[in-house]
Amino acid sequence: MVKSQLPITSLESPISNLSISTRLIARRVIYHERVGSTNDVAKQLAEDGEPEGTLVIADAQTAGRGRLGRTWCAPPHSSLLMSLILRPALAPHQSARVTMAVALGASDAIRAETGLAARLKWPNDILVNAKKCAGILAESGIVGEQLEYVIVGLGLNVNFAAASIANIPRDATTIADELGREFPRAQLAGAILAQIEHYYLRLRAGENLRALWVARLATLGQRVRAQTDSGIVEAVAENVDDDGALIVRRADGTRARLLAGDVTLAEK
16 A cells, blocks of 8 residues: 555544533534634634633644644644643643643543554654654743643644645654544544543642653653753753653753753754
8 A cells, every 4th residue: 555645535524423522621612614723713712711621623724833833734624633722720830731631632542542552752742653643732821920821732643644745744644644544533533632631630630640741752762952042952851840841961961951942853
């Protein structure tokens, strides 16, 4: 089978036959066939007082983006492109804990529904067979020292061939690429939302999800490249702290605490 020739045969929306058995997450669903960015729509709704748990989901994005302003590419009718409005009782510096909950939930659902062993790449990617299948983009609204909301966007490549998209990273993959067949998007979306709620409610109850998140990280033990105030530093990723910062060890044995926006994997 030639994976690059996988067609898009199902044009149903990602909410067709969507079954949600949650009590907080996605109790209100706002669907757009096409939108600039689900995160932008969700952010405006959050600013206007939209309640926690509201889901914005689209069939296509014209201005989808990932971390550090990178473009997120996905053909229409092919993927899961969605954003949640969350209002956790956390300090602003703890907002990465929300990303942990979403990453754990999404990776659990991918494993359960598809049988694919999903792992995590620090700080916000989901890997299948060591290739990027999904990305998470969290954007916070902060007033003074108060975390007002966190918009968590999830882009998951589902029913298209990664090799057919000109601007997609070389290390990207899709659920269809890995399974050799298409997978029902609504089924996957429902499972992801249910599992996100499972972990988010645990977070809201005061549980620290760090150990569970760290256990899924494929980044630890690898060399990373960090842009710091003093220049570029290459180091080995050793651990992650409670707030999601990466702890690295330099060649001289000293350690540093690095934030999400500072680090990429170093080329081997």
